[in-house]
Amino acid sequence: xxxxxxxxxxxxxxxxxxxxxxxxxxxxxxxxxxxxxxxxxxxxxxxxxxxxxxxxxxxxxxxxxxxxxxxxxxxxxxxxxxxxxxxxxxxxxxxxxxxxxxxxxxxxxxxxxxxxxxxxxxxxxxxxxxxxxxxxxxxxxxxxxxxxxxxxxxxxxxxxxxxxxxxxxxxxxxxxxxxxxxxxxxxxxxxxxxxxxxxxxxxxxxxxxxxxxxxxxxxxxxxxxxxxxxxxxxxxxxxxxxxxxxxxxxxxxxxxxxxxxxxxxxxxxxxxxxxxxxxxxxxxxxxxxxxxxxxxxxxxxxxxxxxxxxxxxxxxxxxxxxxxxxxxxxxxxxxxxxxxxxxxxxxxxxxxxxxxxxxxxxxxxxxxxxxxxxxxxxxxxxxxxxxxxxxxxxxxxxxxxxxxxxxxxxxxxxxxxxxxxxxxxxxxxxxxxxxxxxxxxxxxxxxxxxxxxxxxxxxxxxxxxxxxxxxxxxxxxxxxxxxxxxxxxxxxxxxxxxxxxxxxxxxxxxxxxxxxxxxxxxxxxxxxxxxxxxxxxxxxxxxxxxxxxxxxxxxxxxxxxxxxxxxxxxxxxxxxxxxxxxxxxxxxxxxxxxxxxxxxxxxxxxxxxxxxxxxxxxxxxxxxxxxxxxxxxxxxxxxxxxxxxxxxxxxxxxxxxxxxxxxxxxxxxxxxxxxxxxxxxxxxxxxxxxxxxxxxxxxxxxxxxxxxxxxxxxxxxxxxxxxxxxxxxxxxxxxxxxxxxxxxxxxxxxxxxxxxxxxxxxxxxxxxxxxxxxxxxxxxxxxxxxxxxxxxxxxxxxxxxx
Amino acid sequence: xxxxxxxxxxxxxxxxxxxxxxxxxxxxxxxxxxxxxxxxxxxxxxxxxxxxxxxxxxxxxxxxxxxxxxxxxxxxxxxxxxxxxxxxxxxxxxxxxxxxxxxxxxxxxxxxxxxxxxxxxxxxxxxxxxxxxxxxxxxxxxxxxxxxxxxxxxxxxxxxxxxxxxxxxxxxxxxxxxxxxxxx
Numbered sequence: 009x010x011x012x013x014x015x016x017x018x019x020x021x022x023x024x025x026x027x028x029x030x031x032x033x034x035x036x037x038x039x040x041x042x043x044x045x046x047x048x049x050x051x052x053x054x055x056x057x058x059x060x061x062x063x064x065x066x067x068x069x070x071x072x073x074x075x076x077x078x079x080x081x082x083x084x085x086x087x088x089x090x091x092x093x094x095x096x097x098x099x100x101x102x103x104x105x106x107x108x109x110x111x112x113x114x115x116x117x118x119x120x121x122x123x124x125x126x127x128x129x130x131x132x133x134x135x136x137x138x139x140x141x142x143x144x145x146x147x148x149x150x151x152x153x154x155x156x157x158x159x160x161x162x163x164x165x166x167x168x169x170x171x172x173x174x175x176x177x178x179x180x181x182x183x184x185x186x187x188x189x190x191x192x193x194x195x196x197x198x199x200x201x202x203x204x205x206x207x208x209x210x211x212x213x214x215x216x217x218x219x220x221x222x223x224x225x226x227x228x229x230x231x232x233x234x235x236x237x238x239x240x241x242x243x244x245x246x247x248x249x250x251x252x253x254x255x256x257x258x259x260x261x262x263x264x265x266x267x268x269x270x271x272x273x274x275x276x277x278x279x280x281x282x283x284x285x286x287x288x289x290x291x292x293x294x295x296x297x298x299x300x301x302x303x304x305x306x307x308x309x310x311x312x313x314x315x316x317x318x319x320x321x322x323x324x325x326x327x328x329x330x331x332x333x334x335x336x337x338x339x340x341x342x343x344x345x346x347x348x349x350x351x352x353x354x355x356x357x358x359x360x361x362x363x364x365x366x367x368x369x370x371x372x373x374x375x376x377x378x379x380x381x382x383x384x385x386x387x388x389x390x391x392x393x394x395x396x397x398x399x400x401x402x403x404x405x406x407x408x409x410x411x412x413x414x415x416x417x418x419x420x421x422x423x424x425x426x427x428x429x430x431x432x433x434x435x436x437x438x439x440x441x442x443x444x445x446x447x448x449x450x451x452x453x454x455x456x457x458x459x460x461x462x463x464x465x466x467x468x469x470x471x472x473x474x475x476x477x478x479x480x481x482x483x484x485x486x487x488x489x490x491x492x493x494x495x496x497x498x499x500x501x502x503x504x505x506x507x508x509x510x511x512x513x514x515x516x517x518x519x520x521x522x523x524x525x526x527x528x529x530x531x532x533x534x535x536x537x538x539x540x541x542x543x544x545x546x547x548x549x550x551x552x553x554x555x556x557x558x559x560x561x562x563x564x565x566x567x568x569x570x571x572x573x574x575x576x577x578x579x580x581x582x583x584x585x586x587x588x589x590x591x592x593x594x595x596x597x598x599x600x601x602x603x604x605x606x607x608x609x610x611x612x613x614x615x616x617x618x619x620x621x622x623x624x625x626x627x628x629x630x631x632x633x634x635x636x637x638x639x640x641x642x643x644x645x646x647x648x649x650x651x652x653x654x655x656x657x658x659x660x661x662x663x664x665x666x667x668x669x670x671x672x673x674x675x676x677x678x679x680x681x682x683x684x685x686x687x688x689x690x691x692x693x694x695x696x697x698x699x700x701x702x703x704x705x706x707x708x709x710x711x712x713x714x715x716x717x718x719x720x721x722x723x724x725x726x727x728x729x730x731x732x733x734x735x736x737x738x739x740x741x742x743x744x745x746x747x748x749x750x751x752x753x754x755x756x757x758x759x760x761x762x763x764x765x766x767x768x769x770x771x772x773x774x775x776x777x778x779x780x781x782x783x784x785x786x787x788x789x790x791x792x793x794x795x796x797x798x799x800x801x802x803x804x805x806x807x808x809x810x
Numbered sequence: 811x812x813x814x815x816x817x818x819x820x821x822x823x824x825x826x827x828x829x830x831x832x833x834x835x836x837x838x839x840x841x842x843x844x845x846x847x848x849x850x851x852x853x854x855x856x857x858x859x860x861x862x863x864x865x866x867x868x869x870x871x872x873x874x875x876x877x878x879x880x881x882x883x884x885x886x887x888x889x890x891x892x893x894x895x896x897x898x899x900x901x902x903x904x905x906x907x908x909x910x911x912x913x914x915x916x917x918x919x920x921x922x923x924x925x926x927x928x929x930x931x932x933x934x935x936x937x938x939x940x941x942x943x944x945x946x947x948x949x950x951x952x953x954x955x956x957x958x959x960x961x962x963x964x965x966x967x968x969x970x971x972x973x974x975x976x977x978x979x980x981x982x983x984x985x986x987x988x989x990x991x992x993x994x
Contacts (some may be wrong), residue, residue, distance in 0.1 A: 012994075017984070019914060019991040026922030027910040027929065040851015074818060132839065133818075145977060191993050197901035208858040208866055209923045216991050259856070259923030293859040506921025525994040694917050694984050694991050697901050701960030729955070730865035737961040738952050742985070746885020766960075 013515035013525055014757070017694035020511045021530075031257040033685055034227045035213035035290040039247040043286060047214070048077055050276055050289040051123040053141050054299055058150035058368040058722020059164070062114060066142040073140060075133040080282060082111045087276060089243045095583040098266070099177035105337045106366070110265055110271040115148070117164060117333035118368050120298025122271050127279050127287055129327060150368040150722040154330050155311040155477035157365040164333060164366035174339045174364040175332055178346060180421035186322025190313025194393055198406065199788040200382045202330070202716035203304040204254070206734060209259020210291035211300060214390060215274050215280035219648075222249040224277050227295075229258050231266040232531040232543030234501050234518070239269035240277050246716065251277075255533030256677070257512025261505035262706070263374040264300050267337055292670050297727035300475045301718055302342060303375035305330040306382045310390060318394050318405035320355040325386060329364040332371040332508065334339035339364050341372060341427045344379030344477075344514030350385045350420060350430075351475050352437040352660055358422075368722045374545060376706055376766045376785045384474045385789060388772035391473075392779065402776070403441060403450060406473060410437040425546075427482040428655040434750045435475070435660050440684050443669065443746050444471070446683040448664040456666075466669045467679070468781025471755060472769030477656040477763025478552025478687070479752075481776045485540050486553060486560040488517060488566065489646035492619035494588050494603030496528045498560075501541020502553045503533030508695040509549060513557045515691055516757070520561035521568075523583030540650075549760025550691055554756040555651035563647030565603040571609045572600050573646065606645035611636035659760035661705070662683030663769045667777040674797035675780060676712060686748040688760035696762045697745055703766015709735045710767065711774040712790050733792075819867065825886045826898030836883040841869045845883035846893060854894035857957070865954030868927035869893050875934045894926035908974035909933050909967070915991055916954050916982040918967035920958035928954050928964060936972045937990055944981065 026029050038044040068077045082090070090113075095105040112123045127135040149162040156162070164171055187193055195762050214227040224246065230236050230253075237253035258265065272289050274309065280287040288290045290349040291300070308327040316322050329342040345526040367683070382580040391409070395402040411418045413436045420430040445451060453469045460467045480795070487499045498517055504510065514528040531537050542552070569580035573591040576598060584593050610662035611630075615621035630636060637643055666680040682698055690696050713733035726732045751758030776785040812827045821837035827850060841860075846869065850967060855878060858866035862880040869878045870892035898907030906914070906951050919925040926946040927952065928951060935950035940947045947976035956964060970982025983991050 013994070018994050020917070023914040024906075024923070026919055026925055027894075027906065027913050029897065029926055031854075031922050033853075033856070033923065035857075036847075037852035039853045040847050044848065131844075132837065206957060207921070207923070208864060208955065209856070209921070257950060258921065260921040272988070366932065384857050400881050405966065508920070588860065615900070697984060698917050698920060698959060702958045703960075705960035706957070714882075728859065728861055729859045734955060736952055736955060737948050737965065740961050742869075742962060743960070770958065 014691055015689070016017040016692065017363065018434070018511055018525065018692055021509050021514065025678050027533060027721045029056065032789050033257045033259055034214055034229045035208055035288070037227050037256065037702065038286065038690045045420065046386045048127050048129060048283065048284040049131040049134050050125055050279060051129050051131065051138050052122040053126070053138045053143070054111065055119055055121045055123055055138045056294065057145055057147060058152065059148040059764045060116050060145035061148060062112060062116065062123065063144040063146050063807060069122065070126065070137040070140040071754050073137050074132060076126060077129065078127045078279060079137070080111065080279065081123070082109060082113045085110060087245050089278060091335055093269065093271070094239070095338060096336055096586065099174065099338050099339060102174040102335060102339050105289050105335045106168065106172045106173065107334045108271070108312065110274045119724060120295070120343065122299065124281065127283065127508055133188055138530055138730045139217040152367055152369060152718050152722050153719055154305060154328050154365065157330065157367045158328060163618050164368055168366060171337050171366045172363045173366055176343065177347065177361045178556060179359040183322040183324045183357040183359035186357040187311055187313030187324060190321040191315050192397060193311065193313045194397060195311045196393070198308045198386050198389055198535040199302050200306050200385060200453040202302045203375060204302040204712040204716065205262035206263065207260030207262055210296040211265065211270060211272065212288070212290040213276040214288035214459045215277040215279040216286040217284055218511040219284050220378040223252070224281060225252045226277050227254050227256055228273055229265060230255050230268060231261045231505060231545060232268055233503055233535055234541040235543060235798050236268050236273055237535045240245055240274065243269065243274045244278060244281065255503040258505040261544065263303070263378060263545065264503065266543055267301055270338060270535050271377055293333055293729065294461040298370060299733065301371045302332065303372050303378070303478040304382060304710070306345065308370025308386050310386060312394070313391050314394050318398055318408045319355065319402050321411055323355040325349060326361045327393045329362055330367050330372060331364045332369045334365060335372050336371060337373040338424055340759065341374055341379035345383040346425050347422050347430050348380045348475065349383030349387050349475060349526050351384060352411055352419070352435070352473050354411050366750045368630035376703065377545065377764045380768045381474060381707070381710060381771055384472060384769045385772045385775065388472045389775065392776050402471060403445060407441060411435070413438065422639050424477055424656060426656055428552060431655060432658040433752050433754050435686060437656065437660065437749065440660065440662050440686065441566055443748065444662045444664050444682060444684045447744055447746055448680065449685065450664065453666070464671065466671060466781045467666060468669065468777040469664065469666050469772045469780065470778060470780055471662065471664045471774035473662045474768045475484055475658050476547065476761070476765055478547035478659045479653060480546050480548055480656045481603055481653050482542060483650050484542060484552035485538065485648065485650040487538055487646065487648045488564045489561045490564065490602055490606040492603050492607045494527055494601055496523050498528060498530045498557065499534070499537035500532055501535070502549055503544045505544065507549060507699065508692065512550060512691045512695060513553065516554055516557045517743060520558050521565050522643055523588040527588060529615045549762040549763070550759050551565065551755055552759050554648060554653060554691060554757055554759060555558040558756050559649035560649055560680050563649050564645065564650060567609070567647060568605050568645055572596055572708065575600060610643040610646040622749065633662070653754055657688065657754050657760040658685045659685070659762065659765055660796060661774045665773045665777050667774065667781060668776065669781045670798065674793045674800060676774070676793060676796065678708070681803050682744045683766070684746040684748060685765050686750050687757040687762035687765065688752045689749055690747065691759065693747065698741065698763050700745055700766040701743055703764060703768060705740045707767040707770025708740060708788060712792055714790060819990050821884055823883050823887055826890045838882065838884050840883045841879050841882040842883045842886050843878040846878060848893065852895050856923050856926055858924065863955070864924065864934060865931060866924045866927040866970055868930045868954070870930050870934055873934060873937065875931045892930065894929050897929055908973040912967040912971035912974055912982055915982045916963045916967040916970055917957060917991060918963040926957045928956070932971055933966050936975055938971060940976060942968060942972055
């Protein structure tokens with residue numbers, strides 16, 4: 009029996025390259041070669057002010073610097089490149105979309121907005137030149153933070169009078185009436201700060217223009233090479249076929265690299281075409297902080313009505329989302345918050361209203377979890393408050409509100425971010441909770457907490473539940489070709505940023521096609537190999553490309569069986585493929601290697617090698633009355649297919665943590681952290697667990713440390729790794745994981761996405777645990793030790809006064 | 811303003827990289843990380859923050875881990891530099907160095923960008939302490955940032971690498987519940 013790869017913890021094929029220094033990230037392309045020496049480098053002068061009118065730009069000193077080749081300002085742009093960048097995902101509720109230009113025109117609206125591009129023979133020289141450019145500004149009042157944006161005393165865009173870019177209301181049932189009639193009502197405010205993806209590789213773009221055929225080849229550290237390609241073609245007025253975009257090895261994305269086109273993705277190719285030399289730009293870390301994107305900042309006002317059993321009868325949430333200075337990526341994040349807030353629960357009635365507002369800060373686009381951590385924070389804090397009010401166990405309140413296993417598919421009566429109904433496909437939340445309570449020791453925790461208290465130790469336990477819409481459409485595709493030596497080339501348009509796509513998609517092909525895993529080579533994110541794709545975001549790669557790969561493999565397999573059946577003079581139904589060999593069922597001595605089938609699929613005229621020799625018209629007798637390639641069949645053993653889902657799949661999970669708070673320093677130490685998650689069928693449990701580990705670590709960063717410390721002038725005070733605190737190994741506990749698998753009925757492999765799950769409930773879990781440890785309310789995250797120390801001191805002072 | 815720029819004076823810099831003497835011209839202000847990557851073409855060393863915090867650019871200078879973004883190329887003149895490319899024979903799994911092999915076996919990398927800095931750091935770490943405890947393994951990597959893995963599997967890789975380096979080939983696997991990597 010052949011090995012089954014789907015479901016096995018197969019080691020990654022990527023790793024041999026990546027552990028030996030042979031990965032190829034965008035900044036590596038051409039290094040140390042003649043092309044590397046010919047490559048020009050770009051750097052950008054970026055606004056030092058949050059809001060200002062550009063009065064004058066003086067480049068006269070800069071252009072004199074030895075090695076400077078060109079300097080571009082907005083005035084040098086023409087055609088579509090001089091227009092504002094696109095609103096990628098328009099939405100009827102986004103009534104006042106605004107986007108920037110590739111280089112600032114007249115007014116800058118956040119610190120870091122690109123104003124001038126310098127191209128020189130060397131990066132050091134570009135930076136010298138940037139420093140030599142003089143810009144004079146007329147200052148305008150900046151709008152920083154949600155409170156200032158809502159007050160609208162000053163405006164980010166003069167023609168958006170209330171700073172509101174979008175306003176959306178969704179309602180299922182009559183929530184306000186249900187709350188008014190409920191036995192218990194609570195009302196409170198909850199806040200989350202800004203954070204960001206912060207991949208260790210920043211953005212990077214490299215472009216080379218071929219003068220002979222007037223084509224561009226662009227490498228970009230992107231999560232969507234096909235869309236960057238389309239954007240470059242549109243902005244530079246080129247035919248799509250004249251632009252190739254490749255996402256090579258990408259050093260992490262976590263959402264920030266799904267945004268496109270970045271101004272640099274237009275400007276670098278623009279310069280490469282104009283100068284007819286390769287040009288590249290590699291973002292430095294400060295640039296990444298001030299000119300990429302952030303997420304998370306929201307203020308929420310919650311009203312909830314519930315009964316004596318803890319059941320939510322009505323939930324009414326109004327929130328404000330800080331979208332930064334522009335809205336190129338639309339309003340995906342607040343839409344996700346507004347819908348995914350519901351988690352595994354079914355409130356009697358639900359009303360949600362949000363306003364997305366402009367501020368003079370870096371733009372906001374999805375960061376791993378994309379709006380869900382905020383929504384889950386709101387819902388899980390609500391569950392905890394209901395429990396507190398009724399004196400119930402926190403898990404009992406959750407149980408009272410769960411959607412039950414026999415209620416799937418469950419329709420919430422809302423519209424999700426993909427424009428489709430919010431219908432959960434499958435799940436089993438009560439079982440998940442049972443698993444989690446067992447793992448964390450929920451029922452015995454009170455005794456543990458009491459025993460610790462005797463020793464003066466403050467322990468607390470917290471829980472957080474989430475449901476995550478994963479694998480949204482519209483589609484992904486795959487192409488598979490069997491080579492004459494039996495190797496199998498697989499190409500997908502979707503990109504990889506370290507999730508092991510070369511491995512997991514090979515696992516699927518190995519099973520579907522019946523070939524050894526080692527024979528399969530997967531290429532991702534290269535428009536030369538696959539031109540139609542959407543991108544890597546929203547935990548969609550496994551669901552979407554995995555399904556497409558399976559369908560393409562099935563097509564390839566069917567063709568292989570047909571061709572082999574012709575040769576073996578039998579019916580395709582009598583054949584099987586195992587370990588790369590097609591054989592007769594029940595009579596394995598009648599067989600033909602798959603590589604040989606690939607040879608036979610292509611009746612060549614020229615015998616240029618042994619494989620081709622076997623395939624020429626002279627290799628075996630043919631029927632002269634029929635064409636060598638039968639009607640309806642193409643030469644070559646290959647298959648291409650696409651997968652387009654009816655709607656998203658819904659993964660789910662629950663986390664629980666035990667924390668200890670140091671009584672003197674307020675240090676929050678995570679003693680134990682347990683995760684139960686359900687992403688349907690697992691392609692590779694090792695890789696899924698790795699995704700959960702990484703997600704939880706980012707979640708812990710978001711819960712305890714990560715903020716974007718803007719001052720009132722719009723200066724980001726912590727734009728370095730010394731000041732923006734991300735967890736090191738010392739901050740991350742050992743995780744305990746439990747898998748639950750409720751297959752999705754929506755795709756051929758029964759899978760749901762797993763990439764973002766780990767991060768989503770962490771802030772809610774930590775807040776719940778700290779609250780439990782200290783008996784004080786936690787309403788805003790992140791919560792670092794000094795903040796907690798202040799909260800405790802304030803609470804103690806209040807207690808003394810009263 | 812042009813006079814404010816250093817005159818572009820370039821000096822020949824010779825360093826022994828992964829056992830091979832290499833010479834290239836570099837301005838005095840050029841960092842060792844840029845020199846190794848762009849002048850010598852050894853792009854395995856990665857630059858994550860350019861201010862010495864993330865550890866991605868860590869190389870060994872005379873065996874000691876050093877952040878190459880904080881070292882000027884000219885000051886490495888005459889020294890031995892080991893980059894990730896020098897940690898093993900890169901053609902097959904069996905010829906990987908012990909730390910490289912442990913990283914693969916333990917699924918201790920995802921995007922791979924911070925990985926070279928971890929590999930060099932741990933190589934120096936287990937040379938100094940060949941039998942680290944779990945706490946010592948944590949200490950060994952406590953100055954390197956990884957944004958993908960959550961570190962758990964990297965700690966496991968440190969312990970596994972130490973065993974491999976000592977000649978104990980008992981395979982390591984990913985940390986935590988469930989999966990142990992299957993070789994294919």
